[in-house]
Amino acid sequence: MNRSDASQTSGRGGRIYAVLRQAVVDQALPPGTKLPEDALGAEFGVSRTIVRAALQRLAADGLVEMKTKRTATVARPSLEEARAVFEVRRCLEREVVRLVAARWSDTLRDTLAAHIAAEDEAARRQDGPATIRLAAEFHVRLAAMAGNKLLERYVGEVVSRCSLILAVFGRPHRSECAIGEHRSVLEALQRGDAAAAIAAMEAHVSLVEQRGVGGESESEADLGVILSRYLGRQGGDA
Protein backbone atom coordinates (compact mmCIF):
# COMPACT_ATOMS: atom_id res chain seq x y z
CA MET A 1 0.00 0.00 0.00
CA ASN A 2 2.95 2.28 0.18
CA ARG A 3 4.37 1.78 -3.26
CA SER A 4 1.23 2.87 -4.97
CA ASP A 5 0.98 5.79 -2.60
CA ALA A 6 4.34 6.89 -3.86
CA SER A 7 2.04 9.13 -5.88
CA GLN A 8 2.04 11.53 -2.96
CA THR A 9 5.77 11.55 -2.27
CA SER A 10 5.17 14.23 0.30
CA GLY A 11 2.16 16.45 0.44
CA ARG A 12 2.97 19.38 -1.72
CA GLY A 13 5.01 17.58 -4.31
CA GLY A 14 2.28 15.03 -4.66
CA ARG A 15 -0.27 17.72 -5.22
CA ILE A 16 1.66 19.27 -8.06
CA TYR A 17 2.25 15.88 -9.56
CA ALA A 18 -1.42 15.05 -9.43
CA VAL A 19 -2.55 18.39 -10.83
CA LEU A 20 -0.05 18.39 -13.63
CA ARG A 21 -0.80 14.82 -14.48
CA GLN A 22 -4.49 15.43 -14.63
CA ALA A 23 -3.94 18.52 -16.74
CA VAL A 24 -1.87 16.57 -19.20
CA VAL A 25 -4.34 13.72 -19.32
CA ASP A 26 -7.22 16.13 -19.79
CA GLN A 27 -5.30 17.73 -22.62
CA ALA A 28 -5.47 21.06 -20.86
CA LEU A 29 -1.72 21.16 -21.43
CA PRO A 30 -1.12 20.13 -25.03
CA PRO A 31 2.00 18.17 -25.97
CA GLY A 32 5.04 20.37 -26.31
CA THR A 33 3.90 22.87 -23.72
CA LYS A 34 6.85 24.20 -21.78
CA LEU A 35 6.86 23.59 -18.06
CA PRO A 36 9.43 25.94 -16.54
CA GLU A 37 10.26 25.15 -12.97
CA ASP A 38 10.17 28.74 -11.83
CA ALA A 39 6.78 29.47 -13.27
CA LEU A 40 5.26 26.31 -11.87
CA GLY A 41 6.82 26.99 -8.50
CA ALA A 42 5.30 30.46 -8.46
CA GLU A 43 1.97 29.05 -9.57
CA PHE A 44 1.85 26.49 -6.80
CA GLY A 45 3.63 28.56 -4.20
CA VAL A 46 6.57 26.23 -3.73
CA SER A 47 10.22 26.23 -4.65
CA ARG A 48 11.74 24.68 -7.71
CA THR A 49 12.90 21.77 -5.59
CA ILE A 50 9.37 20.50 -5.25
CA VAL A 51 8.39 21.21 -8.81
CA ARG A 52 11.46 19.44 -10.01
CA ALA A 53 10.60 16.28 -8.11
CA ALA A 54 7.10 16.32 -9.54
CA LEU A 55 8.41 16.81 -13.06
CA GLN A 56 10.82 13.94 -12.63
CA ARG A 57 8.02 11.68 -11.62
CA LEU A 58 5.98 12.77 -14.59
CA ALA A 59 8.97 12.16 -16.81
CA ALA A 60 9.28 8.66 -15.40
CA ASP A 61 5.63 8.17 -16.29
CA GLY A 62 6.35 9.24 -19.82
CA LEU A 63 4.08 12.26 -19.63
CA VAL A 64 6.83 14.87 -19.60
CA GLU A 65 10.11 15.12 -21.42
CA MET A 66 13.14 16.35 -19.56
CA LYS A 67 16.36 16.73 -21.44
CA THR A 68 19.31 18.07 -19.59
CA LYS A 69 19.60 21.84 -19.39
CA ARG A 70 16.39 22.18 -21.32
CA THR A 71 13.00 23.26 -20.13
CA ALA A 72 10.69 20.34 -19.44
CA THR A 73 7.80 19.95 -21.84
CA VAL A 74 4.66 17.92 -22.03
CA ALA A 75 5.70 14.80 -23.89
CA ARG A 76 4.94 14.36 -27.55
CA PRO A 77 4.90 10.60 -28.01
CA SER A 78 6.16 9.25 -31.30
CA LEU A 79 4.06 6.86 -33.27
CA GLU A 80 6.46 4.11 -32.31
CA GLU A 81 5.98 4.86 -28.64
CA ALA A 82 2.27 4.98 -29.18
CA ARG A 83 2.24 1.50 -30.64
CA ALA A 84 4.45 0.23 -27.85
CA VAL A 85 2.16 1.66 -25.21
CA PHE A 86 -0.94 0.15 -26.75
CA GLU A 87 0.77 -3.18 -27.12
CA VAL A 88 1.67 -3.25 -23.46
CA ARG A 89 -1.71 -1.96 -22.53
CA ARG A 90 -3.47 -4.78 -24.33
CA CYS A 91 -1.28 -7.23 -22.53
CA LEU A 92 -1.89 -5.72 -19.10
CA GLU A 93 -5.61 -5.25 -19.49
CA ARG A 94 -5.99 -8.80 -20.66
CA GLU A 95 -4.43 -9.88 -17.40
CA VAL A 96 -6.62 -7.50 -15.45
CA VAL A 97 -9.78 -8.97 -16.89
CA ARG A 98 -8.51 -12.47 -16.30
CA LEU A 99 -7.89 -11.72 -12.64
CA VAL A 100 -11.09 -9.81 -12.11
CA ALA A 101 -13.08 -12.61 -13.69
CA ALA A 102 -11.51 -15.02 -11.22
CA ARG A 103 -12.62 -12.99 -8.22
CA TRP A 104 -15.88 -11.69 -9.60
CA SER A 105 -18.57 -10.79 -7.12
CA ASP A 106 -21.78 -8.83 -6.88
CA THR A 107 -19.97 -6.03 -5.13
CA LEU A 108 -17.60 -5.64 -8.02
CA ARG A 109 -20.46 -5.82 -10.46
CA ASP A 110 -22.31 -3.06 -8.64
CA THR A 111 -19.30 -0.80 -8.48
CA LEU A 112 -18.55 -1.26 -12.12
CA ALA A 113 -22.14 -0.88 -13.19
CA ALA A 114 -22.36 2.36 -11.22
CA HIS A 115 -19.28 3.62 -12.92
CA ILE A 116 -20.61 2.84 -16.35
CA ALA A 117 -23.83 4.55 -15.41
CA ALA A 118 -21.82 7.62 -14.53
CA GLU A 119 -20.15 7.43 -17.90
CA ASP A 120 -23.53 7.27 -19.56
CA GLU A 121 -24.70 10.21 -17.55
CA ALA A 122 -21.69 12.30 -18.53
CA ALA A 123 -22.16 11.36 -22.16
CA ARG A 124 -25.81 12.32 -22.03
CA ARG A 125 -24.85 15.66 -20.49
CA GLN A 126 -22.48 16.11 -23.44
CA ASP A 127 -19.78 16.70 -20.86
CA GLY A 128 -16.76 15.86 -22.97
CA PRO A 129 -14.00 16.20 -20.39
CA ALA A 130 -15.93 14.21 -17.81
CA THR A 131 -16.63 11.51 -20.36
CA ILE A 132 -12.97 11.19 -21.19
CA ARG A 133 -11.94 11.18 -17.60
CA LEU A 134 -14.48 8.58 -16.60
CA ALA A 135 -13.57 6.39 -19.53
CA ALA A 136 -9.95 6.36 -18.44
CA GLU A 137 -11.00 5.83 -14.86
CA PHE A 138 -13.00 2.78 -15.85
CA HIS A 139 -9.82 0.99 -16.76
CA VAL A 140 -7.99 2.04 -13.65
CA ARG A 141 -10.91 1.02 -11.46
CA LEU A 142 -11.09 -2.33 -13.12
CA ALA A 143 -7.37 -2.76 -12.61
CA ALA A 144 -7.78 -1.99 -8.94
CA MET A 145 -10.26 -4.84 -8.73
CA ALA A 146 -7.60 -7.28 -9.85
CA GLY A 147 -6.03 -6.99 -6.42
CA ASN A 148 -2.54 -6.45 -7.73
CA LYS A 149 -1.02 -3.11 -6.83
CA LEU A 150 1.73 -3.30 -9.38
CA LEU A 151 -0.64 -4.19 -12.15
CA GLU A 152 -2.82 -1.31 -11.08
CA ARG A 153 0.09 1.07 -11.24
CA TYR A 154 1.15 -0.07 -14.65
CA VAL A 155 -2.37 0.17 -16.01
CA GLY A 156 -2.68 3.66 -14.62
CA GLU A 157 0.51 4.59 -16.35
CA VAL A 158 -0.39 3.24 -19.76
CA VAL A 159 -3.89 4.64 -19.61
CA SER A 160 -2.50 8.09 -18.89
CA ARG A 161 -0.04 7.79 -21.70
CA CYS A 162 -2.82 6.73 -24.01
CA SER A 163 -4.63 9.96 -23.26
CA LEU A 164 -1.55 11.84 -24.26
CA ILE A 165 -1.18 9.75 -27.38
CA LEU A 166 -4.72 10.48 -28.38
CA ALA A 167 -4.00 14.14 -27.84
CA VAL A 168 -1.25 13.92 -30.41
CA PHE A 169 -2.67 11.58 -32.97
CA GLY A 170 -6.38 11.43 -32.37
CA ARG A 171 -9.13 13.82 -33.12
CA PRO A 172 -9.39 16.13 -30.14
CA HIS A 173 -11.63 14.65 -27.49
CA ARG A 174 -13.69 12.25 -29.46
CA SER A 175 -15.59 9.66 -27.56
CA GLU A 176 -12.49 7.54 -27.36
CA CYS A 177 -14.00 4.89 -25.21
CA ALA A 178 -17.34 3.78 -26.51
CA ILE A 179 -19.29 3.13 -23.38
CA GLY A 180 -20.94 0.18 -25.00
CA GLU A 181 -17.60 -1.54 -25.15
CA HIS A 182 -17.16 -1.08 -21.45
CA ARG A 183 -20.56 -2.54 -20.92
CA SER A 184 -19.68 -5.54 -23.05
CA VAL A 185 -16.83 -6.32 -20.72
CA LEU A 186 -19.08 -5.99 -17.73
CA GLU A 187 -21.71 -8.24 -19.23
CA ALA A 188 -19.22 -10.93 -20.12
CA LEU A 189 -17.87 -10.81 -16.61
CA GLN A 190 -21.35 -11.05 -15.20
CA ARG A 191 -22.08 -14.07 -17.38
CA GLY A 192 -18.96 -15.63 -15.90
CA ASP A 193 -17.47 -15.89 -19.34
CA ALA A 194 -13.87 -14.93 -18.74
CA ALA A 195 -12.76 -15.64 -22.27
CA ALA A 196 -15.44 -13.40 -23.70
CA ALA A 197 -14.58 -10.67 -21.23
CA ILE A 198 -10.94 -10.83 -22.22
CA ALA A 199 -11.88 -10.76 -25.87
CA ALA A 200 -14.17 -7.81 -25.31
CA MET A 201 -11.49 -5.88 -23.52
CA GLU A 202 -8.93 -6.71 -26.12
CA ALA A 203 -11.24 -5.61 -28.87
CA HIS A 204 -11.98 -2.44 -26.98
CA VAL A 205 -8.36 -1.48 -26.50
CA SER A 206 -7.62 -2.22 -30.13
CA LEU A 207 -10.52 -0.05 -31.17
CA VAL A 208 -9.26 2.78 -29.01
CA GLU A 209 -5.91 2.39 -30.65
CA GLN A 210 -7.41 2.42 -34.12
CA ARG A 211 -9.55 5.42 -33.37
CA GLY A 212 -6.48 7.20 -32.11
CA VAL A 213 -3.51 6.06 -34.10
CA GLY A 214 -5.21 4.13 -36.81
CA GLY A 215 -5.60 5.78 -40.14
CA GLU A 216 -2.69 8.06 -40.74
CA SER A 217 0.86 7.47 -41.87
CA GLU A 218 3.40 8.44 -39.30
CA SER A 219 5.41 11.39 -40.38
CA GLU A 220 2.73 13.33 -42.14
CA ALA A 221 0.28 12.62 -39.38
CA ASP A 222 2.82 13.77 -36.90
CA LEU A 223 3.64 16.93 -38.75
CA GLY A 224 0.10 17.74 -39.74
CA VAL A 225 -1.20 17.36 -36.25
CA ILE A 226 1.60 19.38 -34.80
CA LEU A 227 1.03 22.21 -37.21
CA SER A 228 -2.70 22.26 -36.80
CA ARG A 229 -2.14 22.35 -33.09
CA TYR A 230 0.28 25.21 -33.27
CA LEU A 231 -2.15 27.13 -35.42
CA GLY A 232 -4.90 26.47 -32.95
CA ARG A 233 -3.20 27.65 -29.82
CA GLN A 234 0.29 28.89 -29.29
CA GLY A 235 1.75 29.84 -25.95
CA GLY A 236 -0.87 30.44 -23.34
CA ASP A 237 0.17 30.55 -19.72
CA ALA A 238 -2.04 29.13 -17.04
Added chain:
Amino acid sequence: MNRSDASQTSGRGGRIYAVLRQAVVDQALPPGTKLPEDALGAEFGVSRTIVRAALQRLAADGLVEMKTKRTATVARPSLEEARAVFEVRRCLEREVVRLVAARWSDTLRDTLAAHIAAEDEAARRQDGPATIRLAAEFHVRLAAMAGNKLLERYVGEVVSRCSLILAVFGRPHRSECAIGEHRSVLEALQRGDAAAAIAAMEAHVSLVEQRGVGGESESEADLGVILSRYLGRQGGDA
Protein backbone atom coordinates in the same frame (compact mmCIF):
# COMPACT_ATOMS: atom_id res chain seq x y z
CA MET B 1 14.74 5.96 -26.99
CA ASN B 2 14.68 8.81 -24.56
CA ARG B 3 12.23 7.44 -22.08
CA SER B 4 14.32 4.42 -21.35
CA ASP B 5 17.38 6.61 -21.08
CA ALA B 6 15.61 8.42 -18.33
CA SER B 7 17.78 6.08 -16.31
CA GLN B 8 20.57 8.61 -16.56
CA THR B 9 18.58 11.68 -15.61
CA SER B 10 21.79 13.66 -15.65
CA GLY B 11 25.27 12.26 -15.36
CA ARG B 12 25.96 12.04 -11.69
CA GLY B 13 22.48 11.27 -10.51
CA GLY B 14 22.24 8.50 -13.06
CA ARG B 15 25.48 7.01 -11.84
CA ILE B 16 24.31 6.83 -8.26
CA TYR B 17 21.02 5.37 -9.38
CA ALA B 18 22.76 2.71 -11.42
CA VAL B 19 25.25 1.81 -8.71
CA LEU B 20 22.68 1.65 -5.98
CA ARG B 21 20.33 -0.33 -8.12
CA GLN B 22 22.96 -2.84 -9.02
CA ALA B 23 24.01 -3.12 -5.39
CA VAL B 24 20.46 -3.84 -4.35
CA VAL B 25 19.93 -6.35 -7.12
CA ASP B 26 23.20 -8.08 -6.29
CA GLN B 27 22.10 -8.22 -2.69
CA ALA B 28 25.19 -6.33 -1.64
CA LEU B 29 22.75 -4.08 0.20
CA PRO B 30 20.33 -6.35 2.01
CA PRO B 31 16.72 -5.33 2.51
CA GLY B 32 16.24 -2.93 5.35
CA THR B 33 19.66 -1.33 4.95
CA LYS B 34 19.49 2.36 5.71
CA LEU B 35 20.43 4.73 2.95
CA PRO B 36 21.05 8.12 4.56
CA GLU B 37 21.28 10.93 2.08
CA ASP B 38 24.27 12.55 3.75
CA ALA B 39 26.32 9.41 3.86
CA LEU B 40 25.59 8.51 0.27
CA GLY B 41 26.35 12.03 -0.83
CA ALA B 42 29.71 11.89 0.89
CA GLU B 43 30.38 8.49 -0.58
CA PHE B 44 29.70 9.63 -4.11
CA GLY B 45 30.98 13.14 -3.69
CA VAL B 46 27.73 14.90 -4.45
CA SER B 47 25.15 16.79 -2.48
CA ARG B 48 22.01 15.40 -0.99
CA THR B 49 20.06 16.91 -3.85
CA ILE B 50 21.47 14.39 -6.28
CA VAL B 51 21.25 11.47 -3.92
CA ARG B 52 17.69 12.34 -3.19
CA ALA B 53 16.71 12.25 -6.84
CA ALA B 54 18.37 8.87 -7.25
CA LEU B 55 16.60 7.50 -4.18
CA GLN B 56 13.29 8.75 -5.46
CA ARG B 57 13.81 6.93 -8.69
CA LEU B 58 14.71 3.78 -6.84
CA ALA B 59 11.62 4.20 -4.72
CA ALA B 60 9.52 4.48 -7.85
CA ASP B 61 11.08 1.24 -8.99
CA GLY B 62 10.08 -0.41 -5.74
CA LEU B 63 13.64 -1.08 -4.69
CA VAL B 64 13.80 1.50 -1.93
CA GLU B 65 11.29 2.59 0.66
CA MET B 66 10.95 6.27 1.43
CA LYS B 67 8.53 7.28 4.13
CA THR B 68 8.33 10.90 4.99
CA LYS B 69 10.85 12.16 7.51
CA ARG B 70 12.37 8.72 7.72
CA THR B 71 15.66 7.49 6.38
CA ALA B 72 15.29 5.64 3.11
CA THR B 73 15.92 1.92 3.28
CA VAL B 74 16.37 -0.89 0.85
CA ALA B 75 12.85 -2.20 0.34
CA ARG B 76 11.68 -5.29 2.10
CA PRO B 77 8.88 -6.55 -0.12
CA SER B 78 5.97 -8.21 1.57
CA LEU B 79 4.81 -11.60 0.46
CA GLU B 80 1.80 -9.95 -1.10
CA GLU B 81 3.98 -7.64 -3.13
CA ALA B 82 6.11 -10.57 -4.11
CA ARG B 83 3.16 -12.42 -5.50
CA ALA B 84 1.97 -9.33 -7.31
CA VAL B 85 5.34 -8.82 -8.92
CA PHE B 86 5.58 -12.39 -10.10
CA GLU B 87 2.08 -12.28 -11.44
CA VAL B 88 2.84 -9.21 -13.51
CA ARG B 89 6.16 -10.64 -14.51
CA ARG B 90 4.57 -13.78 -15.88
CA CYS B 91 2.20 -11.65 -17.87
CA LEU B 92 4.90 -9.43 -19.29
CA GLU B 93 7.35 -12.17 -20.12
CA ARG B 94 4.66 -14.11 -21.88
CA GLU B 95 4.17 -11.11 -24.11
CA VAL B 96 7.90 -10.76 -24.60
CA VAL B 97 8.23 -14.30 -25.83
CA ARG B 98 5.23 -13.90 -28.08
CA LEU B 99 6.75 -10.84 -29.70
CA VAL B 100 10.23 -12.24 -29.97
CA ALA B 101 8.87 -15.39 -31.55
CA ALA B 102 7.16 -13.27 -34.17
CA ARG B 103 10.36 -11.52 -35.17
CA TRP B 104 12.74 -14.40 -34.62
CA SER B 105 15.94 -14.43 -36.63
CA ASP B 106 19.33 -16.04 -36.67
CA THR B 107 20.86 -12.89 -35.27
CA LEU B 108 18.62 -13.04 -32.25
CA ARG B 109 19.31 -16.72 -31.86
CA ASP B 110 23.05 -16.14 -31.89
CA THR B 111 22.88 -13.33 -29.38
CA LEU B 112 20.73 -15.33 -27.06
CA ALA B 113 22.80 -18.47 -27.45
CA ALA B 114 25.93 -16.51 -26.65
CA HIS B 115 24.31 -15.15 -23.55
CA ILE B 116 23.29 -18.57 -22.36
CA ALA B 117 26.78 -19.78 -23.02
CA ALA B 118 28.06 -17.00 -20.81
CA GLU B 119 25.64 -18.12 -18.12
CA ASP B 120 26.97 -21.64 -18.42
CA GLU B 121 30.49 -20.40 -18.20
CA ALA B 122 29.76 -18.40 -15.06
CA ALA B 123 28.03 -21.37 -13.50
CA ARG B 124 30.97 -23.61 -14.33
CA ARG B 125 33.30 -21.08 -12.72
CA GLN B 126 31.09 -21.25 -9.63
CA ASP B 127 30.83 -17.50 -9.91
CA GLY B 128 27.62 -16.98 -7.98
CA PRO B 129 27.16 -13.23 -8.40
CA ALA B 130 27.88 -13.38 -12.12
CA THR B 131 25.46 -16.25 -12.52
CA ILE B 132 22.71 -14.31 -10.84
CA ARG B 133 23.41 -11.18 -12.76
CA LEU B 134 23.50 -12.97 -16.09
CA ALA B 135 20.33 -14.84 -15.30
CA ALA B 136 18.52 -11.57 -14.70
CA GLU B 137 20.12 -10.06 -17.75
CA PHE B 138 18.81 -12.90 -19.88
CA HIS B 139 15.30 -11.73 -19.29
CA VAL B 140 16.09 -8.10 -19.93
CA ARG B 141 17.96 -8.96 -23.09
CA LEU B 142 15.10 -11.02 -24.33
CA ALA B 143 12.72 -8.19 -23.55
CA ALA B 144 14.90 -5.84 -25.56
CA MET B 145 14.47 -8.16 -28.52
CA ALA B 146 10.74 -7.64 -28.43
CA GLY B 147 11.27 -4.19 -29.85
CA ASN B 148 9.04 -2.48 -27.35
CA LYS B 149 10.79 0.03 -25.13
CA LEU B 150 8.05 0.21 -22.59
CA LEU B 151 7.83 -3.52 -22.27
CA GLU B 152 11.56 -3.63 -21.86
CA ARG B 153 11.42 -1.08 -19.09
CA TYR B 154 8.68 -2.90 -17.25
CA VAL B 155 10.47 -6.22 -17.53
CA GLY B 156 13.64 -4.63 -16.21
CA GLU B 157 11.70 -3.30 -13.30
CA VAL B 158 10.02 -6.55 -12.34
CA VAL B 159 13.19 -8.55 -12.80
CA SER B 160 15.03 -6.23 -10.45
CA ARG B 161 12.28 -6.47 -7.92
CA CYS B 162 12.38 -10.22 -8.19
CA SER B 163 16.02 -10.17 -7.20
CA LEU B 164 15.08 -8.22 -4.14
CA ILE B 165 12.24 -10.58 -3.38
CA LEU B 166 14.53 -13.54 -3.58
CA ALA B 167 16.87 -11.76 -1.23
CA VAL B 168 14.10 -11.60 1.32
CA PHE B 169 12.36 -14.90 0.88
CA GLY B 170 14.76 -17.13 -0.99
CA ARG B 171 17.84 -18.95 0.07
CA PRO B 172 20.74 -16.58 -0.41
CA HIS B 173 22.00 -16.75 -3.95
CA ARG B 174 20.80 -20.12 -5.02
CA SER B 175 20.83 -20.85 -8.69
CA GLU B 176 17.55 -19.04 -9.09
CA CYS B 177 17.42 -19.35 -12.82
CA ALA B 178 18.16 -22.82 -13.96
CA ILE B 179 20.07 -22.27 -17.14
CA GLY B 180 18.38 -25.25 -18.69
CA GLU B 181 15.11 -23.41 -18.46
CA HIS B 182 16.53 -20.54 -20.39
CA ARG B 183 17.79 -22.94 -22.97
CA SER B 184 14.35 -24.50 -23.28
CA VAL B 185 12.94 -21.15 -24.22
CA LEU B 186 15.66 -20.63 -26.78
CA GLU B 187 15.10 -24.06 -28.29
CA ALA B 188 11.38 -23.59 -28.58
CA LEU B 189 11.95 -20.25 -30.27
CA GLN B 190 14.42 -21.82 -32.63
CA ARG B 191 11.92 -24.54 -33.50
CA GLY B 192 9.51 -21.77 -34.34
CA ASP B 193 7.12 -23.09 -31.74
CA ALA B 194 5.84 -19.90 -30.16
CA ALA B 195 3.34 -21.66 -27.93
CA ALA B 196 6.01 -23.93 -26.51
CA ALA B 197 8.32 -20.99 -25.96
CA ILE B 198 5.65 -19.14 -24.06
CA ALA B 199 4.90 -22.21 -22.03
CA ALA B 200 8.57 -22.72 -21.27
CA MET B 201 8.96 -19.15 -20.14
CA GLU B 202 5.86 -19.29 -18.07
CA ALA B 203 7.01 -22.47 -16.40
CA HIS B 204 10.38 -20.94 -15.81
CA VAL B 205 9.05 -17.84 -14.12
CA SER B 206 6.73 -19.91 -11.99
CA LEU B 207 9.61 -22.10 -10.95
CA VAL B 208 11.64 -19.07 -9.99
CA GLU B 209 8.72 -17.92 -7.92
CA GLN B 210 8.37 -21.27 -6.24
CA ARG B 211 12.04 -21.52 -5.53
CA GLY B 212 11.93 -18.08 -4.03
CA VAL B 213 8.61 -17.58 -2.36
CA GLY B 214 7.31 -21.10 -2.38
CA GLY B 215 7.68 -23.10 0.77
CA GLU B 216 7.76 -20.86 3.77
CA SER B 217 5.21 -18.97 5.79
CA GLU B 218 5.70 -15.26 5.66
CA SER B 219 6.62 -13.92 9.03
CA GLU B 220 9.02 -16.60 10.14
CA ALA B 221 10.82 -16.64 6.85
CA ASP B 222 11.02 -12.89 6.99
CA LEU B 223 12.36 -12.79 10.50
CA GLY B 224 14.76 -15.64 10.11
CA VAL B 225 16.34 -14.19 7.05
CA ILE B 226 16.63 -10.78 8.58
CA LEU B 227 18.34 -12.07 11.68
CA SER B 228 20.77 -14.26 9.83
CA ARG B 229 21.57 -11.34 7.67
CA TYR B 230 22.10 -8.93 10.50
CA LEU B 231 24.35 -11.41 12.24
CA GLY B 232 26.36 -11.75 9.06
CA ARG B 233 26.94 -8.09 8.45
CA GLN B 234 25.78 -5.11 10.39
CA GLY B 235 26.46 -1.57 9.31
CA GLY B 236 29.28 -1.53 6.88
CA ASP B 237 29.88 1.40 4.64
CA ALA B 238 30.95 0.78 1.08
Added chain:
DNA sequence: GGCCGCAATCTTGTATACTAGGCTTGCTTC
Protein backbone atom coordinates in the same frame (compact mmCIF):
# COMPACT_ATOMS: atom_id res chain seq x y z
C1' DG C 1 18.99 41.88 -48.00
C1' DG C 2 20.25 37.77 -45.68
C1' DC C 3 23.31 35.17 -42.73
C1' DC C 4 26.45 34.58 -39.04
C1' DG C 5 28.10 35.60 -34.49
C1' DC C 6 27.77 37.72 -30.06
C1' DA C 7 25.71 39.20 -25.96
C1' DA C 8 21.96 39.59 -22.71
C1' DT C 9 18.61 36.97 -20.45
C1' DC C 10 16.43 33.18 -18.90
C1' DT C 11 16.59 28.34 -16.96
C1' DT C 12 18.40 24.56 -15.35
C1' DG C 13 21.97 21.89 -12.34
C1' DT C 14 23.84 21.63 -7.95
C1' DA C 15 25.30 22.89 -3.38
C1' DT C 16 24.13 24.61 0.90
C1' DA C 17 21.65 26.75 4.69
C1' DC C 18 17.93 26.54 7.59
C1' DT C 19 13.83 24.38 9.68
C1' DA C 20 11.14 20.92 11.56
C1' DG C 21 10.39 16.54 12.94
C1' DG C 22 11.97 11.63 14.56
C1' DC C 23 15.05 8.71 17.24
C1' DT C 24 18.10 7.75 21.05
C1' DT C 25 19.54 7.80 25.39
C1' DG C 26 19.74 8.79 29.90
C1' DC C 27 17.11 10.27 33.75
C1' DT C 28 13.32 10.15 36.81
C1' DT C 29 9.64 8.01 39.07
C1' DC C 30 6.80 4.31 40.50
Added chain:
DNA sequence: GAAGCAAGCCTAGTATACAAGATTGCGGCC
Protein backbone atom coordinates in the same frame (compact mmCIF):
# COMPACT_ATOMS: atom_id res chain seq x y z
C1' DG D 1 14.31 -2.75 38.29
C1' DA D 2 11.28 -1.34 34.62
C1' DA D 3 8.54 1.92 32.28
C1' DG D 4 7.69 6.51 30.88
C1' DC D 5 9.43 10.97 29.72
C1' DA D 6 12.46 14.64 28.14
C1' DA D 7 16.39 16.69 25.93
C1' DG D 8 19.82 16.52 22.51
C1' DC D 9 21.37 14.84 18.27
C1' DC D 10 20.60 13.37 13.80
C1' DT D 11 18.18 13.30 9.43
C1' DA D 12 14.88 14.56 6.09
C1' DG D 13 12.04 18.64 3.86
C1' DT D 14 12.38 22.82 1.61
C1' DA D 15 14.04 27.18 0.03
C1' DT D 16 17.56 29.71 -1.90
C1' DA D 17 21.98 31.09 -3.81
C1' DC D 18 25.19 30.61 -7.33
C1' DA D 19 27.28 28.75 -11.53
C1' DA D 20 26.92 27.11 -16.15
C1' DG D 21 24.63 26.27 -20.26
C1' DA D 22 20.79 27.29 -23.64
C1' DT D 23 17.86 30.54 -26.19
C1' DT D 24 16.92 34.44 -28.52
C1' DG D 25 17.25 38.86 -30.40
C1' DC D 26 20.25 42.30 -32.24
C1' DG D 27 23.92 44.13 -34.76
C1' DG D 28 27.57 43.74 -37.93
C1' DC D 29 29.40 41.71 -41.99
C1' DC D 30 29.30 39.67 -46.44
